[in-house]
Amino acid sequence: MPFNVVYVLLLVNVAIGVAPDGPWVDFNLSPESKTIYPSGLKGVYGAVSNAHNLIDGGDATFSAKDSYFTLDFGQEVGGLISLNVDTASPESRIALSFTESPLYISPTTSDDSAVQCANMSYDGVLALPIPLTTGYWTMSADRLRGGFRYLTIVSGADSPVTISNVSCSITFMPHWQDLRDYAGYFYALDPYSSDEDFLTKIWYSGAYTVQTVTIAVDTGRKDPPVPGWENNATAGIASPIIVDGAKRGRAVWSADLGLAVSTQFVSTNDLIPTRNAIATLFSEQNPETGQLPYSGPPLSEEGSDTYQAWTLIGTYNYHLYSGDTAWLQETWANYTKALQYLEDKVDSTGLLYVTATGDWGRLWQGGYNSEANAILYKASTRRPVFKASTIMNDTALAAAYAANASSLKTRFNEGFWSPTEGMYRDNLTSKLYPQDANSLAVLFNLTIFAEQASSVSAGLTRYWNEVGAVSPELPDNVAPFIGAMELQAHFASGNDARAMDLLRVQWGYMLYTPISVQSTLLEGYTSNGSLYYRSYDGYDYDASFISHSHGWSTGPTSALTFYVLGLTVTSPQGQTWSVAPHTSGLPAAQGGFETPLGWFGVMWTSTTGNFSISIATPEGTTGEVQLPFNGTVSVDGNVLAHNTWEIITLAGGNHTLVVQTSK
Numbered sequence: 001m002p003f004n005v006v007y008v009l010l011l012v013n014v015a016i017g018v019a020p021d022g023p024w025v026d027f028n029l030s031p032e033s034k035t036i037y038p039s040g041l042k043g044v045y046g047a048v049s050n051a052h053n054l055i056d057g058g059d060a061t062f063s064a065k066d067s068y069f070t071l072d073f074g075q076e077v078g079g080l081i082s083l084n085v086d087t088a089s090p091e092s093r094i095a096l097s098f099t100e101s102p103l104y105i106s107p108t109t110s111d112d113s114a115v116q117c118a119n120m121s122y123d124g125v126l127a128l129p130i131p132l133t134t135g136y137w138t139m140s141a142d143r144l145r146g147g148f149r150y151l152t153i154v155s156g157a158d159s160p161v162t163i164s165n166v167s168c169s170i171t172f173m174p175h176w177q178d179l180r181d182y183a184g185y186f187y188a189l190d191p192y193s194s195d196e197d198f199l200t201k202i203w204y205s206g207a208y209t210v211q212t213v214t215i216a217v218d219t220g221r222k223d224p225p226v227p228g229w230e231n232n233a234t235a236g237i238a239s240p241i242i243v244d245g246a247k248r249g250r251a252v253w254s255a256d257l258g259l260a261v262s263t264q265f266v267s268t269n270d271l272i273p274t275r276n277a278i279a280t281l282f283s284e285q286n287p288e289t290g291q292l293p294y295s296g297p298p299l300s301e302e303g304s305d306t307y308q309a310w311t312l313i314g315t316y317n318y319h320l321y322s323g324d325t326a327w328l329q330e331t332w333a334n335y336t337k338a339l340q341y342l343e344d345k346v347d348s349t350g351l352l353y354v355t356a357t358g359d360w361g362r363l364w365q366g367g368y369n370s371e372a373n374a375i376l377y378k379a380s381t382r383r384p385v386f387k388a389s390t391i392m393n394d395t396a397l398a399a400a401y402a403a404n405a406s407s408l409k410t411r412f413n414e415g416f417w418s419p420t421e422g423m424y425r426d427n428l429t430s431k432l433y434p435q436d437a438n439s440l441a442v443l444f445n446l447t448i449f450a451e452q453a454s455s456v457s458a459g460l461t462r463y464w465n466e467v468g469a470v471s472p473e474l475p476d477n478v479a480p481f482i483g484a485m486e487l488q489a490h491f492a493s494g495n496d497a498r499a500m501d502l503l504r505v506q507w508g509y510m511l512y513t514p515i516s517v518q519s520t521l522l523e524g525y526t527s528n529g530s531l532y533y534r535s536y537d538g539y540d541y542d543a544s545f546i547s548h549s550h551g552w553s554t555g556p557t558s559a560l561t562f563y564v565l566g567l568t569v570t571s572p573q574g575q576t577w578s579v580a581p582h583t584s585g586l587p588a589a590q591g592g593f594e595t596p597l598g599w600f601g602v603m604w605t606s607t608t609g610n611f612s613i614s615i616a617t618p619e620g621t622t623g624e625v626q627l628p629f630n631g632t633v634s635v636d637g638n639v640l641a642h643n644t645w646e647i648i649t650l651a652g653g654n655h656t657l658v659v660q661t662s663k
């Protein structure tokens with residue numbers, strides 16, 4: 001393709017963003033300005049006059065101790081609060097408290113970001129310095145509050161004090177001026193949801209969630225925690241960096257990258273924070289063993305074979321989306337060493353024997369665990385390693401990985417498949433059929449025959465209730481990270497209606513429940529929808545410790561793009577691509593994303609008897625189209641001679657395909 005065309009596209013991009021305008025931009029949750037003001041007043045208690053003025057640019061006055069009011073920013077935000085103290089006496093006192101969930105609005109405590117045990121203190125309040133002076137005041141940077149929706153302001157004295165101009169200066173996405181400048185979009189009306197905009201909303205919810213966890217590297221959470229909270233720890237080797245959650249833990253967690261990088265790619269195409277996160281984990285690799293930490297600094301915890309494999313998958317995905325071969329080259333020796341660390345744990349049985357048992361919170365990790373073996377398969381299988389090795393011109397190693405992966409797949413099925421249950425066991429002797437390994441086995445193509453995938457997809461519904469899929473391997477918990485794997489597994493096995501059911505129930509709960517922030521996505525919750533997670537690891541967790549904006553819960557964003565639109569890249573930057581829509585009963589969908597090669601977009605409509613799709617990809621690329629219906633196919637107006645279920649190869653550019661499906 002002509003190089004100058006790409007160059008022009010990139011320039012345009014920097015200036016205006018590449019995603020087209022349309023009704024979907026109304027669902028973009030990113031604020032227009034980095035300085036935001038509260039949009040609502042949640043409650044007023046005691047002697048406060050005119051608290052509502054703070055929504056309209058006016059002032060409010062406290063005239064008694066312990067009086068307070070709560071401002072509502074309308075959605076999850078994070079950053080530094082500023083306000084003006086207009087009148088005060090030396091005895092006046094005010095303090096701030098923060099919470100994501102309205103359940104923890106309190107004049108004496110914030111929700112918990114630092115200490116997770118219910119028997120210890122909450123984060124407390126942030127008092128303004130005394131004696132209180134009039135004028136403009138801003139929180140000090142180390143007390144940054146990374147995620148909240150509600151801000152409570154309380155008077156600590158009877159002496160009157162008048163304040164105005166309460167605002168929040170957003171600190172996430174520090175490298176972006178216009179937070180709404182997305183590179184991708186998604187839009188589809190959902191006639192089966194009570195809210196027809198649900199699918200579009202959840203796509204933007206995931207995108208915004210990942211923005212809130214993209215932070216300046218020097219704003220990590222201090223560990224071990226101090227009384228109150230401190231968010232000025234160094235979270236990695238370069239800035240900006242992507243972490244797990246907005247409020248907490250504000251540290252790199254490798255499994256979270258397994259999902260969040262795809263969210264980033266389809267929405268903002270802002271991949272450098274992922275590179276910095278992965279590079280941070282590699283920089284702390286144990287030079288002797290090849291083991292990686294499974295969380296970044298200041299935690300830098302070691303001891304998870306599954307997370308070791310997720311880091312490798314995240315690395316592959318980063319390279320697939322970005323085409324950053326120069327970086328892969330720098331990292332290659334560490335990457336292969338990290339994979340060798342896992343391969344060395346594959347013993348004479350042909351299966352990985354897990355000894356580093358850290359994981360996403362589930363119980364019974366260790367030994368010949370099926371989830372861990374599924375993730376190792378993905379990390380060492382053809383797509384990630386073979387392709388990466390080929391790019392690295394390491395074909396002998398590629399062949400060795402491929403051979404090992406193939407034998408692992410055979411052993412996986414011999415060891416874990418239960419023909420009577422039609423699902424995979426948790427380990428060689430277990431009678432538990434876990435959500436994680438079963439979802440991953442389908443998603444990562446560990447199944448050998450198609451009936452297995454269908455059987456697993458059907459079997460997983462036994463764990464569903466009215467708020468989502470309850471993981472049997474973490475009893476009583478709904479784990480959106482693993483739920484995202486299940487969601488994709490239903491699509492991947494062709495069970496689109498089931499995928500959409502899970503999406504509407506589980507992510508619908510997260511998006512609409514009034515006990516969360518109704519904008520970004522919860523880390524986890526219990527089987528009755530209450531705020532609690534990982535209740536079985538020996539800690540009496542405080543429910544307010546739950547994060548309401550967690551990157552690992554954003555699976556639907558990429559699933560809607562990759563499956564419902566059906567648009568994926570199959571080699572770095574989309575030099576080759578694939579379009580295979582899962583129409584899922586919807587009448588229409590459109591969207592796309594951008595890579596350094598240019599714009600990739602899909603728009604389809606589906607009516608009885610007629611499926612029509614427009615595909616826009618950059619000149620010079622090639623792609624494969626798998627149509628979702630059989631019938632008479634025309635490509636750019638020319639009726640195709642061969643059978644429609646065969647894959648259609650297209651050169652980049654704009655194409656329209658129509659299938660007449662009527663019998």
Ligand SMILES: *[C@@H]1O[C@H](CO)[C@@H](O)[C@H](O)[C@H]1NC(C)=O
Nearest residue numbers: 140142143230231232233234
């Ligand atoms: C973080 O802030 C605290 C309180 O101001 C300060 O004592 C500490 O040195 C800061 N840490 C770093 C790494 O800057």
Ligand SMILES: *[C@@H]1O[C@H](CO)[C@@H](O)[C@H](O)[C@H]1NC(C)=O
Nearest residue numbers: 035082083084136165167169
């Ligand atoms: C009000 O707050 C904004 C945002 O923090 C700030 O830019 C502005 O200077 C403040 N106004 C006054 C009068 O201090």
Ligand SMILES: *[C@@H]1O[C@H](CO)[C@@H](O)[C@H](O)[C@H]1NC(C)=O
Nearest residue numbers: 282283285286287330331334
């Ligand atoms: C590779 O690992 C070593 C430690 O084993 C570390 O010092 C180095 O920074 C890592 N290199 C990269 C590119 O991550």
Ligand SMILES: *[C@@H]1O[C@H](CO)[C@@H](O)[C@H](O)[C@H]1NC(C)=O
Nearest residue numbers: 325326329390391392393394
């Ligand atoms: C692999 O080999 C090809 C062809 O010789 C070359 O263009 C490419 O730069 C090499 N890749 C790396 C990462 O060295």
Ligand SMILES: *[C@@H]1O[C@H](CO)[C@@H](O)[C@H](O)[C@H]1NC(C)=O
Nearest residue numbers: 340343346347397400401404
């Ligand atoms: C393949 O598996 C064998 C046996 O487990 C192991 O010794 C070898 O290191 C593996 N090869 C690679 C490239 O991972």
Ligand SMILES: *[C@@H]1O[C@H](CO)[C@@H](O)[C@H](O)[C@H]1NC(C)=O
Nearest residue numbers: 364366367426427430431432
């Ligand atoms: C296998 O999984 C079960 C839970 O289903 C667990 O109780 C048991 O300890 C595990 N066995 C081994 C050897 O890890």
Ligand SMILES: *[C@@H]1O[C@H](CO)[C@@H](O)[C@H](O)[C@H]1NC(C)=O
Nearest residue numbers: 383409444445446447448449
């Ligand atoms: C899944 O694995 C089978 C071999 O068991 C292979 O033939 C097939 O191409 C794989 N599918 C994908 C999508 O990689």
Ligand SMILES: *[C@@H]1O[C@H](CO)[C@@H](O)[C@H](O)[C@H]1NC(C)=O
Nearest residue numbers: 476526527528529530532535
């Ligand atoms: C919801 O589940 C939690 C955790 O299992 C439990 O503590 C709580 O009592 C339950 N709430 C209701 C209303 O059943």
Ligand SMILES: *[C@@H]1O[C@H](CO)[C@@H](O)[C@H](O)[C@H]1NC(C)=O
Nearest residue numbers: 117118119120538539540541
């Ligand atoms: C709080 O509970 C944890 C376990 O949940 C325990 O380890 C710790 O000692 C307890 N702390 C206090 C002060 O009781």
Ligand SMILES: *[C@@H]1O[C@H](CO)[C@@H](O)[C@H](O)[C@H]1NC(C)=O
Nearest residue numbers: 605609610611612613658660
């Ligand atoms: C099929 O759909 C396309 C796009 O909506 C439309 O242009 C065409 O007229 C339709 N054909 C029939 C037979 O309905």
Ligand SMILES: *[C@@H]1O[C@H](CO)[C@@H](O)[C@H](O)[C@H]1NC(C)=O
Nearest residue numbers: 627628629630631643644645
């Ligand atoms: C199209 O027909 C082929 C061959 O009969 C069949 O395998 C395939 O499942 C059909 N596809 C759809 C979407 O109905």
Ligand SMILES: *[C@@H]1O[C@H](CO)[C@@H](O)[C@H](O)[C@H]1NC(C)=O
Nearest residue numbers: 599601614615616617653654
């Ligand atoms: C291809 O389609 C895109 C939008 O889908 C449009 O912006 C672009 O102008 C089209 N290109 C050509 C050459 O028609």
